[in-house]
Amino acid sequence: MSTLRNLEFDTCYLVHLPEPDDFDAWRERARALIQCDVPPDRIVWTAPGGAGDLFAQGDPRLPVPEPDAPPVRASRRFVELARQAVLHTDPERFALLYRVLWRLQADPRIMEDKTDLDVRRIEELDKTVRRDSHKMHAFVRFRRVESEESGEHYVAWFEPEHHILRANAGFFVRRFANMKWSILTPRGSLHWDGETLEEGPPAQRADAPTGDPMEDLWRTYYASIFNPARLKVGAMLKEMPRKYWKNMPEAALIPELIAGAQKRELQMVAEGALETEDRPETLKAVDEAIHRCRRCPIGCLDNQAVMGEGPKDAALMIVGEQPGDQEDLAGRPFVGPAGQLLDRYLEKAGVERKEAYLTNAVKHFKFVQRGKRRLHQSPTAKEIDICRWWLESERAIVQPKLILATGASAARGILGKTVSISKTRGEPIPLEDDSELWVTAHPSYLLRLDDEAKEKQSRLFEADLAAVKERLAELA
Amino acid sequence: MESQSILERLGILADAAKYDASCASSGTSSRNSLGSKGIGSTEGMGICHAYAPDGRCISLLKILLTNHCVFDCHYCINRKSSNVRRARFTPQEVADLTLSFYRRNYIEGLFLSSGIVKSSNRTMEQLIEAARILREEHDFRGYIHLKTIPEADPELVHQAGLYADRVSINVELPTDSGLTRLAPDKNARQIEDAMGRTKDDIAEASDAKRKFRHAPRFAPAGQSTQMIVGADAATDADIVGKASRLYGSFGLRRVYYSAFSPIPDASAVLPLKRPPLIREHRLYQSDWLMRFYGYKPAEVMEAAGADGMLPLDIDPKLAWALKFRDRFPLDVNRAAREDLLRVPGLGVGAVDRILAARRHRTLRLDDVARLTQSIAKVRPFLCTVDWRPTTLTDRADLRALLAPKQEQLELFAA
Numbered sequence: 001m002s003t004l005r006n007l008e009f010d011t012c013y014l015v016h017l018p019e020p021d022d023f024d025a026w027r028e029r030a031r032a033l034i035q036c037d038v039p040p041d042r043i044v045w046t047a048p049g050g051a052g053d054l055f056a057q058g059d060p061r062l063p064v065p066e067p068d069a070p071p072v073r074a075s076r077r078f079v080e081l082a083r084q085a086v087l088h089t090d091p092e093r094f095a096l097l098y099r100v101l102w103r104l105q106a107d108p109r110i111m112e113d114k115t116d117l118d119v120r121r122i123e124e125l126d127k128t129v130r131r132d133s134h135k136m137h138a139f140v141r142f143r144r145v146e147s148e149e150s151g152e153h154y155v156a157w158f159e160p161e162h163h164i165l166r167a168n169a170g171f172f173v174r175r176f177a178n179m180k181w182s183i184l185t186p187r188g189s190l191h192w193d194g195e196t197l198e199e200g201p202p203a204q205r206a207d208a209p210t211g212d213p214m215e216d217l218w219r220t221y222y223a224s225i226f227n228p229a230r231l232k233v234g235a236m237l238k239e240m241p242r243k244y245w246k247n248m249p250e251a252a253l254i255p256e257l258i259a260g261a262q263k264r265e266l267q268m269v270a271e272g273a274l275e276t277e278d279r280p281e282t283l284k285a286v287d288e289a290i291h292r293c294r295r296c297p298i299g300c301l302d303n304q305a306v307m308g309e310g311p312k313d314a315a316l317m318i319v320g321e322q323p324g325d326q327e328d329l330a331g332r333p334f335v336g337p338a339g340q341l342l343d344r345y346l347e348k349a350g351v352e353r354k355e356a357y358l359t360n361a362v363k364h365f366k367f368v369q370r371g372k373r374r375l376h377q378s379p380t381a382k383e384i385d386i387c388r389w390w391l392e393s394e395r396a397i398v399q400p401k402l403i404l405a406t407g408a409s410a411a412r413g414i415l416g417k418t419v420s421i422s423k424t425r426g427e428p429i430p431l432e433d434d435s436e437l438w439v440t441a442h443p444s445y446l447l448r449l450d451d452e453a454k455e456k457q458s459r460l461f462e463a464d465l466a467a468v469k470e471r472l473a474e475l476a
Numbered sequence: 477m478e479s480q481s482i483l484e485r486l487g488i489l490a491d492a493a494k495y496d497a498s499c500a501s502s503g504t505s506s507r508n509s510l511g512s513k514g515i516g517s518t519e520g521m522g523i524c525h526a527y528a529p530d531g532r533c534i535s536l537l538k539i540l541l542t543n544h545c546v547f548d549c550h551y552c553i554n555r556k557s558s559n560v561r562r563a564r565f566t567p568q569e570v571a572d573l574t575l576s577f578y579r580r581n582y583i584e585g586l587f588l589s590s591g592i593v594k595s596s597n598r599t600m601e602q603l604i605e606a607a608r609i610l611r612e613e614h615d616f617r618g619y620i621h622l623k624t625i626p627e628a629d630p631e632l633v634h635q636a637g638l639y640a641d642r643v644s645i646n647v648e649l650p651t652d653s654g655l656t657r658l659a660p661d662k663n664a665r666q667i668e669d670a671m672g673r674t675k676d677d678i679a680e681a682s683d684a685k686r687k688f689r690h691a692p693r694f695a696p697a698g699q700s701t702q703m704i705v706g707a708d709a710a711t712d713a714d715i716v717g718k719a720s721r722l723y724g725s726f727g728l729r730r731v732y733y734s735a736f737s738p739i740p741d742a743s744a745v746l747p748l749k750r751p752p753l754i755r756e757h758r759l760y761q762s763d764w765l766m767r768f769y770g771y772k773p774a775e776v777m778e779a780a781g782a783d784g785m786l787p788l789d790i791d792p793k794l795a796w797a798l799k800f801r802d803r804f805p806l807d808v809n810r811a812a813r814e815d816l817l818r819v820p821g822l823g824v825g826a827v828d829r830i831l832a833a834r835r836h837r838t839l840r841l842d843d844v845a846r847l848t849q850s851i852a853k854v855r856p857f858l859c860t861v862d863w864r865p866t867t868l869t870d871r872a873d874l875r876a877l878l879a880p881k882q883e884q885l886e887l888f889a890a
Contacts, residue, residue, distance in 0.1 A: 113836045114829040115843040138523050142580045154579060174508035175517040179579060214576050220483055221577075224490035225538060226528035230735070230753055235531025239524065250526055258529050381548070381557035417548050417660035432653055 013038060014060050017047040017094070021163035023086045030098050031072045035065030040102050045094035049163070049187070074104055077111045078122075085125035087163045096121055132162045137171055139244050142181060143212040150193075154181040157208035157247055165190060169197055184208050215249040222250040228261035279393050283312060286393050290363045293390070296383045298364040303328050308359025308394055316355070316472055317400035318342075319391070319410040321442055322362035325374050333358045338444035342406070345443070345458075349465035351472075357398050361405075361413030362387045384412045401435055401475045402428075404468055407442030425464055428471065438471070440464035485563040486573070492543040492554050493589060496646075497702055497732040499524075501535040501584035501619040504641040504697035514615030515578060516585070518641070522619075523584050536587040536621060537577050541565055541602055545591030549648070549659035551707045551736060554591050564593075567606035574610060578618055585619030585641075586610065592625065600628035600636065607639035619697075626662075626670035633670060634694075637677055642697035642729070645670050650718045654708030671726040674699050678727070698729035705759060706751025707736040711784030713777045716762050720773035723766070733759045758786045765793060768824055769817045790879045794820040797857060798875055804857040805865050808839050820878070821853035853878060 013033070017025050026045075033043060074082075082097050090096075100118050103110055111119055142154035154176070165183070169190050172183065182191045184203035191198045236254075245251035280286045290305040299305070306323035309332060318334075326336035334342055346353050361384050367374040379387075391413045395403070405411040412418050414437050415429070421441055428436040446458055480488075502522030509515050524533035542564030543554040553560055565573075574586045588606055592599050603622055610616040622640040624633045637643050645667055649655045652664045674695070681694030701722060703715060710718075719731045735756035762779070765771040779796040780786050787795050797804065797820045806815055808830060816827045829847045833839060841863040845851040856865045856874060871877070 109836070112832045114833045115837070115839075115846050120846065134521075134523070138525050140581050144580070156581070171517075171519070174510055174519075176515050176579070177509040177511070178513065178515055212580065214580060217483060217486055217573070218577065218580070218582050220487050221490050221537065221539075222526060222528065222534065224487045225494045225534060227494050227530045227532075230530045232531030232753075233529055236527040236529050239533070240527040248526065254529055261529065382559065385550075385557060415660060416550065416657065432657060 012042050012044065012059065013062060014044050014046065015062065015094075016060065017045065020047040020049040020089075021087050021166055022047075023083050026086060026094055026097070027082075029062060030101055032062060032065050033098070034072045034101060034105065035069035036063040038063065040095065040099040043095065043098060045098070047094070072101070072105070073108055074101060075108060075111050078104060081111075081122050081126045084129045085122050087129045087167055088125040089162050090125060093125060096125075129162050129164060132160055133164045133168050133171075135244065136160055136164060136168055139240075139248055140172075140183060141248055143209040144214070145209050150180060152180065154179055155208050156181070156183045157203070157205050158183055158185050159247065160185055160187065161243075163187060166199065173197060212249075219250050219253055223253055223257060226257055226261075228257070231258065231261045233258060279389075279396065281397070283307070283394065283397055286390060286397070290390050293363065296386045298322075298362065298366045298379065298383055301364065301367065303365040303367075304331055305363045306331055306333055306360065306365070307363070308333060308357055310357030310359075310398075311355065312357075312398060314355060314357035314398055315401045315476065316351070316468070317357045317359065317395065317398060317403045319403060319405045319413060320358070320360045321407050321409040321444075322360050322379055323365045324376055324444075325365065325367070328365035333360055337447060338442065341443040341447060345461060345465055348462065349469050351465060351469050357394075357400060359391065359394055361391055361410045363390055379409060381412060381418065384409055385416065388413050388416065395433075395435075399433070399435070402468065402472055403431070403435060403437045404464075405437060405439050407440075407445070410442070411437070411439045425460070426467060436471075438464065438468050480563055482569065482573075485565060486539070488561050488563040489539045489541075489543060489565060492540045492560070492591075493538045493587075495553065495734065496538065496587070496589060496623075497532075497734040498621070498644065498700055498730070499533050499535045499538060499587065500642075500697075500700070500730065501621075502697070503729060504619060505693060507617050509615075509617045512615050512617060514617060515575075516617030518584070518617070518619055525582055525584065535584045536619065537574050537583045537585070538587040539565070539570070539573075539589075541567070541570060541588060541590035541599075541606065542593055543591050544593045546594075547592055547659070547661040549662065551648075551658055551704055567602055567609055570606040571609040571614065574618075575614060575616065578616075583618075585616075585621070587621040587623075589623035590625075592627075596625045596627035597629050597632060600625050600632040604632065604635050604639065607636070611639050621697075624670065624674070626667045630670070630673055633674065634677055637674065637681075637695040638692055640695055642700060643674055643695045644700045644702070645674070646702045647671075647718070647722065648702070648704055649708055650703050650705075650710040650715045651708060654710060658707060668726075671699065671701070671722075671728075675726045699726070700728055700730040700732065702732040702734055705733050705735050705756055711780070712755070712759060712762070712786045713780050713784035715759060716766075716773055716776050716780075719759075719763060720766055731763060733763070752788060754788050755786075758788060758792060762786060762792045765796075769793070770814050771796075771818075790875065791820070793818070794875075794878060801874075805859045806857065808844055808858050808860050809834050819854055819857045821850055821857075822848060 015029050019025070078100065085093055085097060096118060100110065100122060110116060113119060136158060140156045140158050142156045145153050145155055147153060165185050165188050172181065172190070173192055176192070178194060180193050182189060184207055186202050189200035189203045191200055280289050287307040290307065293299050293305065306327050320334060323333060324336045324338065327333055327339070333339070343353055362379045366377045366379050368377055403414060405414055408418060408421055411421070411424070414431070419439065421439055424439040428438055430436055441457060441461055446454060446461060449457055500522055502520065504518050506518060506520055508517035522535055524535050526534040528534060543560065544562050544564060545554045545556055548556045570586070570588060577583045578585070588603055590599050590603055607620050607622060610620065620640045621642045621644065622636045624636050624643050624645050626645050647667055648659055648662065655662055655664050677694050678698060681691065684691035703718065705715065715733070722728050722731055733756050735751050735753050762776045765776055766773060775796065776792060778799060779792040786792050797818065803818070806819060813827060813831060816822055816830065817824065826848045830839065830844070833843060833847060837843070839860050841851070841860045844854065844858065844860060848854055855863070859865065
């Protein structure tokens with residue numbers, strides 16, 4: 001029994017490192033041990049904070065290499081990885097690094113062999129540590145405190161998983177060079193006063209401030225930038241695991257954001273209920289659908305939908321703004337005063353009304369009640385856009401070669417944008433389906449003018465209709 | 477309007493900005509605040525300071541200066557005819573907010589965009605002013621991404637590049653007809669002209685930098701753009717084609733794809749179901765194939781079906797390999813890098829590990845398994861000294877074997 005103990009004492013070394021993240025200390029001792037030819041299985045490595053090997057026994061006095069011992073070789077890749085791997089909390093890390101360093105003396109290219117188990121383990125440690133560092137750069141949250149002696153000071157509480165605090169001090173110094181800050185962790189703390197960096201003892205959560213007024217703004221930002229239409233909780237959890245949440249002020253919002261998301265999306269889709277409906281394929285189907293349509297407030301007034309009328313294969317489509325009082329009562333487009341005026345101009349230009357398809361940009365009459373009278377109200381751009389769905393359905397079925405839009409609302413119903421009549425009239429505007437659009441004033445506009453202006457405008461209107469007639473002949 | 481608190485306005489203007497997909501803060505010049513008067517650093521790699529439940533990274537304070545807009549683009553929540561609440565910030569307020577967030581380590585910097593108010597030039601000036609305050613008055617060294625307005629004066633757009641790390645102009649829609657229909661106030665020509673000028677400015681500045689150390693920086697993180705997917709009838713093939721033209725003609729760093737998502741107060745011109753999010757993901761994968769895996773645009777399009785759409789159930793690389801089975805199996809121990817990159821399931825990292833390892837030993841199937849994520853996925857396309865897929869590569873049901881199993885909707889994952 002005693003001989004065996006003696007044998008172990010003779011051959012086994014106990015190497016204690018002063019700090020758990022001290023790469024240089026490890027390197028210095030490992031170099032000496034390699035030079036003294038001590039094989040990996042004869043060394044027990046310990047460091048503060050590690051679980052350590054409670055029963056580890058060995059000689060704490062390390063051998064001293066001969067002055068002419070050969071230098072220790074290590075590839076650059078190994079040193080690079082080892083620097084990071086040392087920061088890991090795995091108590092086996094020092095032994096692993098020594099074992100690979102030992103093997104490197106015989107085979108200097110071992111690090112290139114990615115199938116080697118030791119190499120893979122070092123790479124794993126390196127990756128984990130880098131990730132932990134990266135998450136520290138990302139998830140540290142400073143809170144501002146103000147004191148009389150030192151002024152503005154930013155303090156953060158953070159709980160890293162590995163021994164990465166000291167190694168990442170440089171990042172925060174470079175980033176916040178002109179700011180006083182402290183980072184407190186259970187493994188130690190860092191303090192920067194704008195000029196020098198000091199290390200402090202481990203801290204507790206209670207040492208850090210509990211809030212910052214700016215966090216309300218940050219939470220508002222976090223909640224607003226989130227798009228509820230695309231919930232991907234898995235993707236979030238992968239990059240921001242729950243263990244970090246407790247020190248991030250915004251994370252408290254996550255459960256309610258997720259719960260509210262589906263509801264919010266359903267609501268958005270319901271408000272824009274058009275999204276999932278198929279286009280009607282016949283004029284009859286359009287007619288039926290517009291009578292049911294309540295997508296905008298106009299459809300909810302006391303009125304009826306007015307369907308377009310005319311041949312299903314008309315070459316000319318004439319679009320007005322919306323049905324008026326008389327159209328609403330009659331259920332037909334262009335039958336009121338403005339419609340009658342249009343009829344006269346069409347006749348003058350030699351355009352047969354019954355050969356054209358007449359319809360409106362908006363299908364319901366928008367009005368306000370004044371006593372017994374219903375006063376016309378112009379539709380809003382939004383209402384025109386909503387009704388465009390029906391106008392487009394009619395266009396798709398009739399497929400006119402030429403569309404005459406009377407007035408700005410009609411033009412918007414076709415183009416989707418508001419154009420100036422004076423700038424666009426008299427010229428064809430090519431449309432996507434190879435048809436063309438001509439824009440003119442609405443006949444009701446002529447009804448509102450007096451004398452000179454009326455005369456001028458009606459000449460322009462006549463000219464527009466004449467041009468349309470001519471163009472129709474060309475297209476036929 | 478001025479009675480709205482900062483909190484309210486931040487809510488409105490961040491909400492208005494969330495349909496922009498980009499949040500990258502990487503790839504710019506390396507710098508820090510040591511020896512400066514301000515704060516901030518960029519060290520190459522971008523940092524995501526938080527993740528929202530939509531899985532997207534929050535790296536920058538992404539807001540609009542204002543969501544008032546004279547344009548009427550139908551897919552956009554801020555279009556003129558929309559009923560959203562409007563708000564605006566002054567450039568000074570944006571700068572202050574950016575610094576307050578940055579000091580608390582919430583963000584990497586600022587991504588500022590804006591609706592068009594008064595005129596394009598006036599809007600561009602305001603965007604530049606916010607960046608100027610940050611850079612000149614506060615010596616801010618963090619990241620700034622400015623959205624530039626194609627209709628603005630080229631001189632203003634140039635100025636933006638002098639303050640910003642990245643500038644971007646959205647092409648918005650993959651086809652010109654889609655743009656005309658859904659963004660009637662925008663003009664494809666104008667957008668491409670502006671991108672062309674920015675490309676020239678970037679090239680000129682990096683050229684000058686090589687000759688003179690103190691030459692002014694111009695958008696060192698380059699320019700990017702965004703396309704909305706699923707708002708018009710463009711197929712994946714159209715989109716891939718457009719993206720590759722954009723990469724080629726304008727030297728873009730990134731093309732972002734944003735699946736059109738239902739917006740409140742939607743315009744009636746969008747009679748669409750929302751495209752599946754996975755479509756956006758497949759487009760990003762095809763983007764990757766072109767940028768990192770050496771696929772030509774035409775080859776990516778070969779992965780698409782006859783209707784021009786990429787399959788949704790499997791990734792485009794697997795789709796391509798299944799179509800061109802005669803090119804497989806490859807010998808892991810001999811195949812060239814560019815061929816190995818075509819094996820479904822082998823990423824750039826795995827291929828490089830294989831190349832390094834096979835210098836040391838002849839690889840067996842077990843070795844390959846250690847170097848890759850899933851041996852089952854790559855096995856049909858490879859041979860090693862101890863493995864040949866023999867009939868596996870030619871099996872008719874290979875697609876079904878390799879397609880990922882249908883999973884429960886992510887919605888219910890957490």
